Amino acid sequence: MGIRGPDRPAPPATHGGTGRTPPRPLANGLWRGLRIGLLGGSFNPAHEGHRHMSLMALKRLGLDQVWWLVSPQNPLKPLDGMGKLQDRITRARAVAAHPRIIVSDIETRLGTRFTVDTLAALKTRFPATRFVWLMGADNLVQVPRWRSWTRIFTTVPVAVFPRHPYSTQALGGKASRRFAAMRVDARRAPGLADLPPPAWVFLEAPLHPASATAIRQQRAAGTQAVETR
Ligand SMILES: Nc1ncnc2c1ncn2[C@@H]1O[C@H](COP(=O)(O)OP(=O)(O)OP(=O)(O)O)[C@@H](O)[C@H]1O
Numbered sequence: 026m027g028i029r030g031p032d033r034p035a036p037p038a039t040h041g042g043t044g045r046t047p048p049r050p051l052a053n054g055l056w057r058g059l060r061i062g063l064l065g066g067s068f069n070p071a072h073e074g075h076r077h078m079s080l081m082a083l084k085r086l087g088l089d090q091v092w093w094l095v096s097p098q099n100p101l102k103p104l105d106g107m108g109k110l111q112d113r114i115t116r117a118r119a120v121a122a123h124p125r126i127i128v129s130d131i132e133t134r135l136g137t138r139f140t141v142d143t144l145a146a147l148k149t150r151f152p153a154t155r156f157v158w159l160m161g162a163d164n165l166v167q168v169p170r171w172r173s174w175t176r177i178f179t180t181v182p183v184a185v186f187p188r189h190p191y192s193t194q195a196l197g198g199k200a201s202r203r204f205a206a207m208r209v210d211a212r213r214a215p216g217l218a219d220l221p222p223p224a225w226v227f228l229e230a231p232l233h234p235a236s237a238t239a240i241r242q243q244r245a246a247g248t249q250a251v252e253t254r
Pocket residue numbers: 064065066067068069070074075078159160161162163164186187188232233234235236237238239
């Protein structure tokens with residue numbers, strides 16, 4: 026369907042000033058040591074909140090790229106009301122509009138629906154890449170309902186971004202308590218990608234109010250919604 030994902034991660038646009046080992050090219054065209062944030066989502070539709078947290082992730086976690094993994098279908102969300110994958114990807118590309126934010130249909134091509142499976146497949150496919158799972162505080166609240174959720178935390182480092190009104194609930198929730206000893210101080214966020222999992226950080230970052238639910242509700246109400254900003 027004309028959609029290509031990050032089969033071969035591109036070299037980083039910049040990698041100065043972090044004091045860490047920079048990625049280096051391998052003979053097969055891949056790169057060793059690329060640090061890539063994975064933002065899984067329905068993107069139904071993509072909005073400025075996704076872009077905001079991705080830019081924050083690039084900067085605060087010292088990442089080379091962020092991949093938006095546009096989910097074919099969130100296993101916990103109803104089919105009803107889910108936009109077509111192609112439409113969600115097209116919109117995501119328009120919203121992302123950044124050379125280091127890569128919109129991908131790789132879950133469709135891998136045939137994975139559950140995050141734990143996606144991460145396992147990505148690690149197999151890109152053994153030299155350092156992945157970090159990115160999510161908003163709302164997803165830290167509900168992650169204990171995901172398949173084999175503790176394995177997600179033991180597979181890759183995780184970065185959680187504040188989101189109103191979920192942050193307090195998330196920090197007192199099951200996942201936060203379960204991995205309390207592995208929570209890393211936000212000052213160590215630039216090194217998160219290099220830490221062995223489980224390791225996770227809650228980033229103090231400016232909030233962004235955008236929500237796909239609100240956009241869908243505005244669309245349904247036929248209002249002149251300001252959808253992305
Ligand atoms: N404004 C935001 N602030 C912080 N995180 C966000 C924001 N919007 C989305 N996210 C995070 O981005 C990821 C993908 O989100 P998703 O595509 O489900 O958007 P959403 O706005 O949460 O959608 P919906 O309202 O349909 O649940 C999730 O981890 C979510 O927590």
